[in-house]
């Protein structure tokens with residue numbers, strides 16, 4: 595049977611949102627440390643939220659072109675399970691922290707970049723997060739891209755991101771067949787404030803399409 599599609603909720607800033615994400619059984623919770631983000635957490639807030647995330651759910655610390663010293667401080671204070679690099683960080687830098695990481699790659703914008711390099715991009719990354727915003731821009735933008743282009747990633751683990759919401763995530767999974775899906779603004783009521791009904795509906799939509807796709811894979 596196909597493995598269930600992993601779910602990452604990103605950009606959480608409130609205890610109640612973390613608690614609901616945990617109760618809904620998501621696989622990863624993203625805490626944002628990028629300077630340019632309205633969802634950015636300081637160390638104290640991040641540590642308070644991280645303390646509510648049980649060991650079976652991965653805590654992901656998201657950075658964007660941050661200096662190594664800043665990342666070391668986040669690791670010491672927050673103890674994430676994974677790092678997510680959202681900027682122009684080269685592979686050697688991403689790997690230098692000695693922990694699993696996700697590399698975000700922007701496939702949106704007016705002049706979208708070719709995706710055919712993806713099978714060989716950041717080979718040490720645990721997964722590639724393919725996002726819908728333009729290169730150089732911050733994430734959490736709600737912009738989608740052509741989901742069919744995820745096929746260019748070949749056998750890599752793809753975390754599909756960008757503009758997903760409860761109403762389109764099933765179709766995105768059907769087309770892209772990703773390893774996982776990532777959502778931020780699509781389950782918000784305001785920037786950085788998650789919407790409980792949208793969080794529930796998103797998880798339900800992923801579980802529903804998972805079941806349907808798995809059902810079709812069973813031979814007669």
Ligand SMILES: O=C(O)c1ccccc1NCC(=O)[C@H](O)[C@H](O)COP(=O)(O)O
Pocket residue numbers: 604605624626628630631632633634656658680725731732733734735736737755756757758776777778779780
């Ligand atoms: O979320 C942010 O504010 C952010 C800022 C700077 C760099 C990355 C950021 N988020 C990255 C994510 O992983 C988002 O979940 C991803 O871009 C999808 O966002 P959305 O389109 O809103 O679902």
